[in-house]
Amino acid sequence: MNTGFAELHIDKVRRAFGETVALRDLDLTIKGGEFVALLGPSGCGKSTALNCLAGLLPLTGGQILMDGRRIDTLPPERRGFGMVFQNYALFPHMSVRRNVAFGLSMRKVAKAERERRVDEALRLVQLTDHARKFPAQLSGGQQQRVAIARAIVLEPALVLMDEPLSNLDATLRIEMRTEIRRLHQSLGLTTVYVTHDQEEALALADRLVVLRDGLVQQVGSPEEVYAHPANRYVAGFMGYRNLLSVALSSSDGGTATVTGDGFTMTGVNRDGLTGGEAVAAFRPTDVTVADEEGENTVRASVEVVEYHGREQAVEARLPGGEALHVRTGSRLAPGDDVLFHVPRERVLVFAP
Ligand code: ATP
Numbered sequence: 001m002n003t004g005f006a007e008l009h010i011d012k013v014r015r016a017f018g019e020t021v022a023l024r025d026l027d028l029t030i031k032g033g034e035f036v037a038l039l040g041p042s043g044c045g046k047s048t049a050l051n052c053l054a055g056l057l058p059l060t061g062g063q064i065l066m067d068g069r070r071i072d073t074l075p076p077e078r079r080g081f082g083m084v085f086q087n088y089a090l091f092p093h094m095s096v097r098r099n100v101a102f103g104l105s106m107r108k109v110a111k112a113e114r115e116r117r118v119d120e121a122l123r124l125v126q127l128t129d130h131a132r133k134f135p136a137q138l139s140g141g142q143q144q145r146v147a148i149a150r151a152i153v154l155e156p157a158l159v160l161m162d163e164p165l166s167n168l169d170a171t172l173r174i175e176m177r178t179e180i181r182r183l184h185q186s187l188g189l190t191t192v193y194v195t196h197d198q199e200e201a202l203a204l205a206d207r208l209v210v211l212r213d214g215l216v217q218q219v220g221s222p223e224e225v226y227a228h229p230a231n232r233y234v235a236g237f238m239g240y241r242n243l244l245s246v247a248l249s250s251s252d253g254g255t256a257t258v259t260g261d262g263f264t265m266t267g268v269n270r271d272g273l274t275g276g277e278a279v280a281a282f283r284p285t286d287v288t289v290a291d292e293e294g295e296n297t298v299r300a301s302v303e304v305v306e307y308h309g310r311e312q313a314v315e316a317r318l319p320g321g322e323a324l325h326v327r328t329g330s331r332l333a334p335g336d337d338v339l340f341h342v343p344r345e346r347v348l349v350f351a352p
Helices: 046-054 096-106 111-124 140-152 170-187 198-204 222-227 232-237
Strands: 007-017 020-031 035-039 061-066 082-084 159-162 191-195 207-212 215-220 242-252 255-260 263-269 277-282 297-308 311-317 323-328 337-341 348-350
Touching: 007 046, 020 046, 020 061, 020 215, 035 046, 035 198, 046 159, 046 191, 082 140, 096 111, 096 140, 111 140, 111 170, 140 170, 170 198, 191 198, 198 222, 207 222, 207 232, 215 222, 215 232, 232 242, 232 277, 232 348, 242 263, 242 323, 255 277, 263 277, 263 297, 297 323
Parallel strands: 035 191, 035 207, 082 159, 159 191, 263 348
Antiparallel strands: 007 020, 007 061, 207 215, 242 255, 242 277, 255 263, 277 348, 297 311, 297 337, 311 323
């Protein structure tokens, strides 16, 4: 396994474009061999962070240290990182094999060694049989495999991937995701992966960094970020589609009871609130149809039902007019007046 370094320290890295601060004091330590995903919506600064790491953008402030040595002052080629982009960026007039060999040729790696490494990289991305083809003769997924082979053949200390799967259709995207995970497991290449797709980030990464407006919102394992989002914003991004406006009526230890328009709920008091306005956050999959009134039951009228195979995605209307999103195996129909239930440990109460 080539991990290249023990620790990459991104130390208060800042990047501004005129008045716009794209990245605010990003602090992050990446361990050799780790797969880190930078996750956030369009404009949150994730590509800026990647480009700063790659050396394609100079920093406005802060520094980047690899095992204690500053690297942010080095030009991109001297950092020796591999890059994989959304648009593949292959040479159209070169065969797959020559595309993959290109970086090694530039580095004057001897022919025998070059051939051996190209063969190995093509085998890893399962393109051995396509080596003589040209990019235009390949599917999008195959082209992206070439781009990945071209990056890993150089055995880089760090692989940087910027939304590499976003040009692929849904099925291929999931297939390639598994491929990337498998490659990472077998090669252990330290990877920083930029995506706006939380599912992709959860599936791939050892650690997630959730960004908003250039600021880190949460760093944690997929399990941590999924089950314990740090704030309302991360919760919304992690699939807590129900973000109901409520008022805190009482709090007791880690528990809060909140009141919305026509319902009362008890949940986990994530922000230690003692009163005032709040948001009750929970996932559509945590809502079930209740048999009888009780703790955390809410009545809502079903408006839209989408068929999703084993489940239905339901949008219902709460008494106060807010939408309630439900994912359920129960068969519901528009117009049904339904009593729903959310377990208290699944309701997170945040500051608004
Ligand atoms: P996307 O997924 O859409 O690429 P992102 O999260 O990668 O979004 P960035 O591209 O890093 O976001 O942009 C962060 C912020 O910096 C945005 O407000 C963007 O408008 C701004 N920005 C990025 N590049 C430039 C530039 N070259 N000149 C001016 N502003 C820029």
